[in-house]
Amino acid sequence: MSDQHSFAVAAPEVWDDKHHPHVNYWYVFYALCVFTGLSVIADLVRGNSLLASVVGPHNVKLVVAFVVLSIACCKALFVMLYFMHLKFEGKWKFVLLAPTIVLAMAIPAALMPDIGSHYYDYQVPQLEEDASAGHGDAPAGEHGAAPKHD
Amino acid sequence: MSHAVADPAHGHSHAPVLKMGVPIPNGKLGMWLFLGTEIMFFTAFIGTYIVLRLGSRGWPSDPEVTHIRIWAGGLNTFVLITSSVFVVLAHEAVHNGKFKLATNWMIATTVLAFVFLGIKSYEYYGKFEHDILPGHVAESPRQALDKLARELDAASGLPPLQEKETHINNLIAANQGKDSKSLEAQRDAVQADIKKLDGVVAAYRPLKDKAKYGATTAVEAATLVHDIVPELTSLKKEFPQFEAVHDPHPIKWGNTFASIYFLMTGFHALHVIIGVIMFAIVIILGVGNKLGAQHSVMVENFGLYWHFVDLVWIFLFPLIYIV
Numbered sequence: 001m002s003d004q005h006s007f008a009v010a011a012p013e014v015w016d017d018k019h020h021p022h023v024n025y026w027y028v029f030y031a032l033c034v035f036t037g038l039s040v041i042a043d044l045v046r047g048n049s050l051l052a053s054v055v056g057p058h059n060v061k062l063v064v065a066f067v068v069l070s071i072a073c074c075k076a077l078f079v080m081l082y083f084m085h086l087k088f089e090g091k092w093k094f095v096l097l098a099p100t101i102v103l104a105m106a107i108p109a110a111l112m113p114d115i116g117s118h119y120y121d122y123q124v125p126q127l128e129e130d131a132s133a134g135h136g137d138a139p140a141g142e143h144g145a146a147p148k149h150d
Numbered sequence: 151m152s153h154a155v156a157d158p159a160h161g162h163s164h165a166p167v168l169k170m171g172v173p174i175p176n177g178k179l180g181m182w183l184f185l186g187t188e189i190m191f192f193t194a195f196i197g198t199y200i201v202l203r204l205g206s207r208g209w210p211s212d213p214e215v216t217h218i219r220i221w222a223g224g225l226n227t228f229v230l231i232t233s234s235v236f237v238v239l240a241h242e243a244v245h246n247g248k249f250k251l252a253t254n255w256m257i258a259t260t261v262l263a264f265v266f267l268g269i270k271s272y273e274y275y276g277k278f279e280h281d282i283l284p285g286h287v288a289e290s291p292r293q294a295l296d297k298l299a300r301e302l303d304a305a306s307g308l309p310p311l312q313e314k315e316t317h318i319n320n321l322i323a324a325n326q327g328k329d330s331k332s333l334e335a336q337r338d339a340v341q342a343d344i345k346k347l348d349g350v351v352a353a354y355r356p357l358k359d360k361a362k363y364g365a366t367t368a369v370e371a372a373t374l375v376h377d378i379v380p381e382l383t384s385l386k387k388e389f390p391q392f393e394a395v396h397d398p399h400p401i402k403w404g405n406t407f408a409s410i411y412f413l414m415t416g417f418h419a420l421h422v423i424i425g426v427i428m429f430a431i432v433i434i435l436g437v438g439n440k441l442g443a444q445h446s447v448m449v450e451n452f453g454l455y456w457h458f459v460d461l462v463w464i465f466l467f468p469l470i471y472i473v
Binding site (some may be wrong): 025026028029032036039041042043061064065068069071075076079080083084088089090091092096097099100101103104105107108111114115116117118128 | 194200468
């Protein structure tokens, strides 16, 4: 018996353009606009004293970052599911996309220990000079290191 | 060799049923594989940006310093989202056999792509105007004062003339007493040009010396970097050739910021330009009445690509403009 009969072979699932997903794309668009508006609002309330008193002045940046990145994830999900039709695709999408997402994390993961979370201080002239000028680690522009201009 | 023979029709096989390939057109599979590589490409940039930010205390986030305008980023987000709807409606129109409508949606998408690029160009103009470019940013008051001294020299027009004079003098010296009348005439002309700049030199040299030697400690430099601005402003008013000299503004981590900013937004803008080329193909087919049902997969693939461009921007907007 030849090997060509060794496995059961099914006819490929024929891609049928008639099975086209029907989505009201305008609803998705409205949702994306609302999400974008929420991101802008998150930026506007950053300086609000009420927010600072609720989450603590040192956590405002962290909270705003968490909120806007969560919104971005929601927007990305809407685009992928409805505009890119991933909601209506087969399971091949997981086989194809999961490895790329895992591999995509390689560079950030490789850089993180040395660049992102180092326990030591960098020996760079601008930081030494800044520290000796009494600015410490204050961000430029927040302690007058860089005056505002148009 | 003995194996169970498959007979899916009668359902007697115990062997797994294999499917030949992914149930989508080859072109679409190719586009998804390409988008997989694109995910890795942009995640490398975005992930590196996040890591750099986490590891650089004092990263510039004040919009007045970085010249990041949230209204520009927000508007561009709206433009890309709208264009994403248009491109998906174009595919829908092709699917429904409305090729003229599909062409119109594609034209609208292309217009929005150009709007996006226009707003991006405006933002880039701001960066160039304030010299927020990789390798150009002064990161400390001392560096800012040194940069000011260099820019004052360059704007005066004096260094090239001095170099020319030195070069001619070297040639005359190399001639060793031979006839150098022509060279001497050239030197006289250059010296006359230098003489013409006497007024300019007298005006800017004290400011340059102050920038270069006026601060010996970091504390003095931090003070001088502010105090010198009014003098620079009055010099610019008196001599317009100094208009291009930048006010001394140190931005800590400014060069790393500029590098990663231009890397991320530059590659994204390049993808937008490639998208415009894709849309142009569809528009040309549509205008020439050659767009047909056979192009449905192609239009869908171009749409997938465009949605990915939109996806990247969805993450760039909060990361660059808000966080």
